[in-house]
Amino acid sequence: MSMVPKRIMKEVERLNKDPVPGIEVDIVEGNIRYFNVIMAGPSQSPYEGGHFKLELFLPEEYPMSPPKVRFLTKMYHPNIDKLGRICLDILKDKWSPALQIRTVLLSIQALLSAPNPDDPLANDVAEQWKTNEKQAIQTAAAWTRKYASQ
Template identity: 55%
Template structure:
């Protein structure tokens, strides 16, 4: 892939190369041909989680001031999870400007998203109605999450 240096920085080129050569287990990555700052990921649900049978599509976009600002990430697969809302926004600490550090790599972001699937944070929900279900009836939350995996994440 050849891109002008105005579009993509050496840091992004290096991270992309590393990501394509050593993709983490349970992850498939595609880099947009039109925009090298735009990544599409297929992320396998973590083993032992409600989401283990699913493959989740996640879009990650690197803003123009990356790595000084965190990537933007969105779930494109519908998922019943307290930290992911109905439009796919993700509540994950490292994606927040005040918690982000330029030392983090795209790979770490993807692994953190995969980890979040298996370890919902009920203390910092993005979708409080889903968090309420997880708190009030874990069995119902598990059933619904697994149903949504079958419906949307195959």
């Protein structure tokens, strides 16, 4: 689809000109579909102060199919597993071509502020989150300091 690369170019241009606060997006040299992202942890969350690395890949069918996003930094979060995979509906069945890189990253940032242990990907973390939320939040903050402070 000839329109797809143009849309990607536009999105990149837009992200450069008008960056999302707290989110930094870099194109990986030589591949317009592959991005390195650094996301600041949202304030008033256990991830505050952390800088989390993500990778984002736009598959060939994009925007008809969702981008593939994964955390590269270790996370203690009920919806993010050990491999950094993210459980987020818009990255799966709730994807819509009207969404874009910007909205996806904002949604991920929102997921950091509002973990959802009822729809877990990391079961042990979710269990901890449900039984002892205070402890879980402390652990998440400790992990943030350990792995995500630069």
